Amino acid sequence: MEARLIPVFPQEMNMAQNIYDNPEFFAGYSQLPRQVQGLDGAPEWPAIRALLPDVTARRVADLGCGFGWSARWFREQGAASVLGFDLSQNMIARARTDTDDAGIEYHIADLETLELPKAAFDLVYSALTFHYVRDFGRLIRMIHAALAPGGELVFTIEHPIFMAAAHPQWLVDEDGRKTWPVNGYSIEGERRTDWFAKDVLKYHRTLATTVNTLIDMGFTLRRIEEFAPTPEQIAQMPALAEELERPMMMLVSAHRN
Amino acid sequence: MEARLIPVFPQEMNMAQNIYDNPEFFAGYSQLPRQVQGLDGAPEWPAIRALLPDVTARRVADLGCGFGWSARWFREQGAASVLGFDLSQNMIARARTDTDDAGIEYHIADLETLELPKAAFDLVYSALTFHYVRDFGRLIRMIHAALAPGGELVFTIEHPIFMAAAHPQWLVDEDGRKTWPVNGYSIEGERRTDWFAKDVLKYHRTLATTVNTLIDMGFTLRRIEEFAPTPEQIAQMPALAEELERPMMMLVSAHRN
Numbered sequence: 214m215e216a217r218l219i220p221v222f223p224q225e226m227n228m229a230q231n232i233y234d235n236p237e238f239f240a241g242y243s244q245l246p247r248q249v250q251g252l253d254g255a256p257e258w259p260a261i262r263a264l265l266p267d268v269t270a271r272r273v274a275d276l277g278c279g280f281g282w283s284a285r286w287f288r289e290q291g292a293a294s295v296l297g298f299d300l301s302q303n304m305i306a307r308a309r310t311d312t313d314d315a316g317i318e319y320h321i322a323d324l325e326t327l328e329l330p331k332a333a334f335d336l337v338y339s340a341l342t343f344h345y346v347r348d349f350g351r352l353i354r355m356i357h358a359a360l361a362p363g364g365e366l367v368f369t370i371e372h373p374i375f376m377a378a379a380h381p382q383w384l385v386d387e388d389g390r391k392t393w394p395v396n397g398y399s400i401e402g403e404r405r406t407d408w409f410a411k412d413v414l415k416y417h418r419t420l421a422t423t424v425n426t427l428i429d430m431g432f433t434l435r436r437i438e439e440f441a442p443t444p445e446q447i448a449q450m451p452a453l454a455e456e457l458e459r460p461m462m463m464l465v466s467a468h469r470n
Numbered sequence: 471m472e473a474r475l476i477p478v479f480p481q482e483m484n485m486a487q488n489i490y491d492n493p494e495f496f497a498g499y500s501q502l503p504r505q506v507q508g509l510d511g512a513p514e515w516p517a518i519r520a521l522l523p524d525v526t527a528r529r530v531a532d533l534g535c536g537f538g539w540s541a542r543w544f545r546e547q548g549a550a551s552v553l554g555f556d557l558s559q560n561m562i563a564r565a566r567t568d569t570d571d572a573g574i575e576y577h578i579a580d581l582e583t584l585e586l587p588k589a590a591f592d593l594v595y596s597a598l599t600f601h602y603v604r605d606f607g608r609l610i611r612m613i614h615a616a617l618a619p620g621g622e623l624v625f626t627i628e629h630p631i632f633m634a635a636a637h638p639q640w641l642v643d644e645d646g647r648k649t650w651p652v653n654g655y656s657i658e659g660e661r662r663t664d665w666f667a668k669d670v671l672k673y674h675r676t677l678a679t680t681v682n683t684l685i686d687m688g689f690t691l692r693r694i695e696e697f698a699p700t701p702e703q704i705a706q707m708p709a710l711a712e713e714l715e716r717p718m719m720m721l722v723s724a725h726r727n
Contacts, residue, residue: 374631374652377716380643386651387637394643395631395650396715399698419717420677421694434691437678441656458653459634460676 230345230414233301241409251282256453257369257440257462261340264436264466266365268292271335274359276324276368277342281308284317287338296334298322324352329359336360339368341462344376344415349423353430360469366432367467372439372460376404376417383455393459420463432467439463487602487671490558498666508539513710514626514697514719518597521693521723523622525549528592531616533581533625534599538565541574544595553591555579581609586616593617596625598719601633601672606680610687617726623689624724629696629717633661633674640712650716677720689724696720 232238246254255261269291275284278297287295297319299305308319324346337356346352356366375381377398386392399419405412427434439460442453489495503511512518526548532541535554544552554576556562565576581603594613603609613623632638634655643649656676662669684691696717699710 374655378643378649379645379647384641384651386635386653390636390653392635392651392653393655394641395652396643396647398631398650398716399696399714419696421696421720424681424691424694428691428693434681434685436685437681439656439676439678457656459655463678 231300232410232413233299234303235410238410238413239301239303247282248280252286255340256442256446256450256456257464259443260438260440260464261367261369264367264438264464265338266336266367268336272333273336273338274298274329274334276327276337276339276356277345278308278319279304279340281312281317281319283338283340284308284319285312285314287336288314288316292316292336294318296320298324298327300324328355331358332361334359334361335364337364337366337368341369341371343368344370344417347416349416349418350426350430353426353432357430357432357469362469364469365435365466366427366469367465369440369462369464370423371415372463373398373417373420373423374459375461376415381406391455391458423463423465427465427467431470433470435466435468437463437465488557489667489670490556491560492667495667495670496558496560504539505537509543512597513699513703513707513713514721516700517695517697517721518624518626521624521695521721522595523593523624525593529590530593530595531555531586531591533584533594533596533613534602535565535576536561536597538569538574538576540595540597541565541576542569542571544593545571545573549573549593551575553577555581555584557581585612588615589618591616591618592621594621594623594625598626598628600625601628601674604673606673606675607683607687610683610689614687614689614726619726621726622692622723623684623726624722626697626719626721627680628672629720630655630674630677630680631716632718633672638663648712648715680720680722684722684724688727690727692723692725694720694722 252258268287270293273287273292273295275295275297278284278299281297284295284297295317297308300323302321305319305321325348337360374395378394378396384392384394401418401422402416404415404417424434440462442456447454499505509515525544527550530544530549530552532552532554535541535556538554541552541554552574554565557580559578562576562578582605594617631652635651635653637651641649641651658675658679659673661672661674681691697719699713704711
């Protein structure tokens, strides 16, 4: 029985789609630069760092912690404790193998039903996970309650421009320019795409819904970023230039009132 | 010499493009339902109303007031005074003709250079005008100073999804579905389109820039809406259904700290 840094409430296992434990998906996903190289393999990481507060002596929850790269980074930055949660047994097993730090705990958890203890965290962080969650309002209400007053929520999601269309793939406009299709933007709900596996299930929400849910649940919006690569990043990796055409990710920081 | 409700500072006439005084443009524009029928001719008007504070006994500035429909409406709602500003001599002339109210004043003004008196307004309102303004940071700083503490800014703009592309016109996807093109989203600046006249000049900004500018200048974001028609509106006017595919307008309300 592992030690518990903070009691975590029991939760139903009314599981969301767990594509990360599909062997075919996991094999492909594990080869992404961000999984092999860690945080520096993600081009948006410098933009995320700019949104993160000082975590020295702070209690962090990492929702969708994957292999634990960010959990370990928070501890290197001086965090008092990090609790990482992920739906994937594969992910959590690998995170535990790769981590040797009594200040980090990993738990298998479904964000549709997870209940964290009240006012127990100073930062809730989540990277590219919330677009898998159906009930965003419940999740944000729970996070608000789990944060101590003055705490921060920093998260990244796939951008709704990227997610909206029925066929989200590049087109070419009349000048031969890469062009991204948008349709069904205002029609929220399920989107199914093929990404390392067939029918990966995500939930499209408008940008307005994301922002207004945060405000309605008691957060003050601090900053939105629609990730675009810097000229230096494009010089190093020319393939990133297409990210200027449409944002693939949205980064959000919000303050718990 | 007309009476002045509030002193308005002199301003340079370093004019922005004044397409509204182009006779061809003005003739076409004047026939839009929202110009002929007034506020109820704009499908987004109910969504705007939901964002507006109670204006009883409040001082209102209306930036891009056009024919004065909203200025007169604010007075009907009990506003103490309304100052309307527009770059277009045609618009201001028509607004003056159509208005018989000592509580409303209209002025020709360029939002690139307009300076309003400090802490003189309780609400600054603007409909579909700010996307013509090059220097959004200057404008928002000026509006923040012109609002009394606790005042509100409510505005609508063309949505950046609508504005970004080099050729902003409907495409059809592989299923025959109306699809909107997005490219150059992260490349801010001039966009030229043909709309009642050739080369109408607008300024594209990302949604993040719009939101972050407000926050940086001292506003708290209250709400964003990406206008989509209601089922009732689509039943009454089936052509509106395409507005579900991509947002044409963004509505913003923000609180002056």
